[in-house]
Every structure is written in C-alpha cells, then in structure tokens.
Amino acid sequence: MEEGLMLGFHLTFLSATLCVLLVCSVAALLLRKWMGNRCYLIAYACYKPPDERMLNTEASEYVISKSDPPPESLRFQVNVHIKSGLGQRTYAPNSFFQENVVSSMSEGWLEMQETFVATLDKLFDKSNIRPCDVDILIVNVCCFAPAPSLSAWIVNHYHMREDVRTYNVSGMGCSAGVIALGLARDLLKVHKNSYAVLVSTENLTMNRYEGNDKSMMMSNCLFRVGGSSLLLSNKAVDGSRAKMELVHLVRTHLGQNDQAYNSIVQREDDEDVMGVSLSTYLIEAAGIALKNNITTLASKVLPISEQMYFVYNLLCIKLLKASVKPYVPNFRLAFEHFCIHPGGRAVINGIGKSLKLTDYDTEPAHMTLHRFGNTSSSGLWYELAYMEAKRRVKKGDRVWQIALGSGFKCNTVVWKVLKKPDPCEYNVWSDCIDDYPCTTRNPFELEYKQRFNLLSKQS
Template structure:
C-alpha cells in the first residue's frame, strides 16, 4: 500500500487484454449496437419530422400559383379579434411561466482547504503515535495497521494539531481552533478568488456533523467576516457525510426566495474531539479514514453572474432511509463498554448504502437519462412483472447522462461498490480514488476535492455534466447534478496545485 508509482489509468484495451478475441469483438459489437440504439431514440422526433417536411415540400411544389394566392387571401381575412385574443393568451401564459419557473442557481466558484505540511500523518507516524498514547491494545493496533494498508489512503493525509501531541489534547478550545483553521482557510481562498464582499452575502449554510459548539459555527463565520445583520444563517449538525449536498439544497431553496443574492455553503468535519481512544474495532475505523478537510462554495441567483460562474445547478435528489432501524443505526455515535465515545460502523453498512443508492437513482434516472435508457428500463420492469420475475433487472447506463462522477471518498469499499453497480470505468472513479489517497475521508467536503481534481486534470469541458454522490448517517444518499458553463480551469491555490502531476497513482493492495 505504501508504494505509490505514477501510472495512467488503464484504458479499455488494457482491460480487455485477457479476453479472447471473439469475446472482445462481441463486446465491441454490442457496444456499438447499443450506441446506435441510443442515438436513434434520442433523435427519433427529428427523424419522424423528416417525412412530414418532405411531404409538405412535395405538396407545395405541386400547387398552382392561383391556389397558393387563394390560401394567402384567406389568411389575410382572419378575424382580427381572434388574432388579438390569441396574442394576449400567448403573452399571459408566457408571463406566468417566466414568473413561476425556478431561478437558475450558479456556482460562481469554490475553494478547498489544504492543511500545512507539518500536520501530515504517514502510516509509520500514525502507528507510532497510536502506540505511544497507550490507549490501544496490540489487537487494536494491528487492526488499525491493516485498515490503513487496505483503505486506499496515502501517506500525505492530515491529522489535526491536537492529535499531534503526546498525550493528545482533544479539548473544546483545540476543536474550535481546528474549525477556524479549516473554515476560515477555505473562505479566505474563496473570497480572494471571487472578490466577493461580505455585505453581499445573503445566505450562509454551514454543515459539520460531530462538532456543534455554542455559539454555532455559522456564528463564528458571521463574527469573523462581519457579515450583515439580516443574513439568513443555518448550522446543520449530525447529518453525516452527505450533509454537503443537503446544504446545497437548502441554499438553493433560499435563493429561490431571495432575489439577487449570494449564498455561501461551508462543508467540514471536526476530528479533534471525535477521535476514539478505545478498543472497539467497529469504532476504530473512523480513526483510520477521517482526515482534516473542508470546502467553501459560492452560489448566486443573479443572471449577470452566469458569465463568470463555473457551473449551473441542474438537480438535487435526496433519499432518506431512516425509517428502517438497521439503516438508522448503521452509522451510530455511542459509548463503548467502558464509556468511551466513538462512531460505530455496522457490518451491514455497504448493503444499506447499496439500497439507498438504488432508491436515489430510481428518482434520479427519469430526470437525467436519455429516453433510450428509460425505455429499456421500463421494458425490463414490465417483463419481470408479467412474464418472468427471474429476468435480471436492467441497470441504466448513467455514463450516457454524465461525463464525470464525484463519489464520496468514504473508503475504498464505497468506491468499489459504486464502480461495480454503475458499471463505471477506472477513469470515472479516478477522482474519488485519488482524493481518498491524497486527502483521506474529509466527510462532506470530499466531493469538492474530487471536482477540483477533475478540473486540475483539464477534463471539465463546456456542457459537461457531473454527478456528485454522497452517503451519510441516518441513513441517507444524496445527489447533486451540475452542468459546466465553460471549459473550467482550476482556481488559484487549489488543493491539487502542488501535486497534480504526480497523479493518478497506482494503489497497491
């Protein structure tokens, strides 16, 4: 795991080297048959119009000049009242539509926090420090070592300042200090890159699951940047790693109400007071995966901001499985048998996440998939219901709807599961794997590090669509869909600026 060599992501030819030639040719043929079917269904309406246009041309060419003149005279004497009434109806309907339609929400820019180098935690340093604390027995230390080696994270992730001491110092003051460093660091970069003024921000949404002091984190930001007194501020707590999408959804709703305004969303997590110092193995996993990180996002509903914005928000789909007891308890903060607090992860976590994803994409599919995929899915559904329940359900090809995927970097197993279930290529999950390797699980902000990776690689082109998928306690699966408004370049001082040339790396397991 520790050895990381620079290699490019394998392409389709490399993936098929082990196949026989006939199998490979058959897969290629099926690929192009499906592609042809997709284009046929996508342009079906246009193709049906061609015969109608051709028929109209033929009829018009066979009409005499007198017949054409007669039709023109009839059109001239149409009742004037009917014309005026029709125009009035068109104006009325158009006005109602323009007033009632949702406002477009633009992502002007965003910034991800990068901690200072002295906070890096290599595997050797992590294990040495864990041993010297004296809180873990040999079995727990060996368990943590195995998790580190199999998790997909690298040697350069960051642990907060309070965890660098011996013994560690998980105090309220140090937790506040971590929160300030992350949030203010991301916001300073955002304000510097966008030149936005504090008095122009009308909405502030902050999400942090495990650290909720009084005054709140949102109040800390208002105080630091002297935001205006009538700002609509919100602080979301206890909502897990998918809370970043929830915060975007809340900000979008607020921008539908308040005209000509900016919204800032800050997504982070706090580790200082939430490190587990016990020997319950289900609670030790977060110690090995969660690392320091955060992101600040600037949204606008001003049409004038379209030109300078990076993305337009297209859809937000939220799925909550909390009514099911297993789903509710699969990520659960509690005390262990000796009273030490930690977050336990259930062995059913991946199965529950898969069910939540299925529910989420069932809602997402009709919004984003081309008609060709929707027809195939519907036909398979009918066949399973009325003919043979054993028919394998059709999994829609979401690669036809999205150009890029930002899967929450919760761990290698999460990324593997979505890569398999959605039939994605290694290139599609590269941003998620490399974010996990470089920054670890930064909770709700991980999807923004992934988007920054795609931009740093120069892959985000105009009209490209990107799907952000995140999972969180409760249990929730939330999605956001963005459309690029231009060829997006990385923002100055981005999280990948000093290391993008070294990525992707091959993860040795």
C-alpha cells in the same frame, strides 16, 4: 368616412400594441421567475492544511500508540490503515501532533477556525465578493455543535451583515453537503437576487476514538482533515461568470430501516468511551439507498431509450416474474463525470461496480481518498478539483455527485458545466497533480505486516 377608417386604424393599432406589451410583460415575468429559480455555483475552495500536519503511515501509528492501546487494537488499526487506500500525504488536526492527543473544546474550535478562514478567504478572493454581500450562510459539521454556533463565529470573524440568514446542519453525516446544498437551493428560490455561502467540514479533534471496539476504530483510520466552501447565486447577471448550474438534486432516506439506521452511529462503547460505530451492514445499506436514489433520478437524466429498456426490464421482473437480471442503465450516456463519495475503497469499488463504471470514472474518488482521505461532506469537491486540475472538465459537461451518510442516506446532485475552468485558477491539487493517478498500495505494507505478524492472517 375617412375619419372612421382612421379611427378604426388607430384603435386596431392601439389594440395590437397593447397585446404586444401584454405578451412582452407576461414573457418578462415568466423569464424573471425562471431565471430567479436557477442556482449557480460561482466558485468553490477546498482546504489544504500546512505540510507539518501530514499524517503518513509512521505518524499514524505514532498517534494511535499515544492512547496506549492493547497490541491487538494497535495491530487492527494499522492493518486497516495500510489497506485503506489512503496515501502518505493526508492531514490530521493540530491536536494529534501534541505530546498527548488533546480532545478539548479549544482545540476543536481551532480546527474549525483554520478550515473556515482558509476556504472562505480563497472563496471571497476567487469570486470578487465581500463577506458583507452574503445573504445566506449555511455551515454543516456532523459531530461538533458548540455555542455560539459555527455560523455565528463566521459572521463575527468576517463582520457580516446583521440581517444575514444563518443555518447550522449537524448530525447528518458525510452526505450533509448535498443536504445543505438542497437547503441553499430552496432558500434561493424564496430570496431573490441573493448570494449563499455553504461551508462543509468535519471535526476530528472532538471525535477521536480511544477505546478498543473494532467497529469504532475504523473512523480513526479513514477520516482526515479537510473542508470546502461554495458560493451560490440566483442572480441572472451571474449566469455569464458561473462555473456550473445545479440541475437536479435527489435525496433518499432509509431511516425507517433499523439495520440501515444503525449502520453508522455515534455512541459509547461498553467502557463508556465515545466514538462512531460502523456496522457490517453499511455497504449493503449504501447499495439499497443508491438503488432507490437512481430509480428516482433515472427518469430525469437518462435518454428515452434507456428509460424504456429499464422499465421493460422492471416489468418483466415484477409482473411477469421472469428470471432475468435487473438492468443497470448506462449512466455514462447521461453524465461525463462522476464524483463518488470517497468514504473508503470498498464504498468506491461497490458503487463503481453497481453502476458499471470504468476505472477512469472512479479514478477521481480513489485519488482523492489516497491524497486527502475521507474528509466527510467536503470530499466531493476535492474530486471535482481533481478533474479540473486534469483538464477533463469542459463546457456543457454534466457532473454527477453521489454522497452517502448516516441515517442512512444517499443524496445526489447533478450539475451542468457552464464554462471551462480557468487553468490559472488556484486548485488544491496544483502542486501534485502530475503525480496522479498513482498506485494506492501502501509502500510500507510488507514491512508492517511482518512487524505486526499479519502475513499469516492475510493468507
């Protein structure tokens, strides 16, 4: 009898133990799968060229004059420059400062190599990893795709492993940084325990426009040298040292709309001069793309009360045909920080107005445009660096990055801050952050308007 009871006890204990082990094993597998799908930002670095590459208003006029443009073309470009919101400390490539602007392959490569080395050296130093530790490398440059590829040059320069997975993203415009980020996230879901490096920049040397089409002169006035490099990881052990975690990424493409598709196009003008054309439909395309994007994102980030009111308002308009204004959700309830693509003053103001943001919310975008200009896909990281330099970013904060680009595309990403930034860490704004925020009005505006006889036209 006692032996039977003991046997029953042992069987029960064994069954219970097996059940506990099974539950623990399943939980461990689920936890490993969940942790493996996380995408951490370990570190990032932005490029600041040497001071001798600064392009103030006077230097900008000098560079424009080198191509000997007609007076009307020179007048137009200078006028756009002084109204652009760009300051006196943006940067241009080395080729712009030569006796004649040189758009050669060697100068184009030089511009890329300087950006790559400056940002990647800082990135590896910040993160304490070696180039041979990188498993995935993604480079995005819209209008420069040489052979060997840009990623191949980085592999060669840093002697990376022969099994490193490399990708080049081209032709995707200023929002390519988020597209490449989405690619990195998806690759990290497949390749466990991996590091991914993402490099974003643009090439001005090979894409300077020297014709007289006003729609194509705009890019000369807004784009400047800049770049960024990011280190991403899906390793559970990196959760304790990561700066941020990627929470959401939403992509919107209006390529099926002919007007939106043609709002930013690289083409030849009537005189067969290559350049990038910006149409008057650009701002409207940006508004439509942003609206479609936030309609998808809203359900993922907004409080239930905001979502319900948004849906109710939409039903009133669509089904009941009520004459009420579309409700704009209060996204300040979902995010503490906003990084708006610093493509131009009109873009920043338009998005800020659409989302009912405050001057404080749009300040990083305006100041980034003023200090560094439109650096294409890397601009969002200069904005984050600005907020970190201002000590605005705290643990638990949510950051919304909004990128716009040719196609036409609106791509957005949401980050959660995992730790407060180290105030001693190198920051691209370190030497000038006390000067900001500042007025974005060009100090030479009146002088140039008088010299180019623009006063009467403005009035």
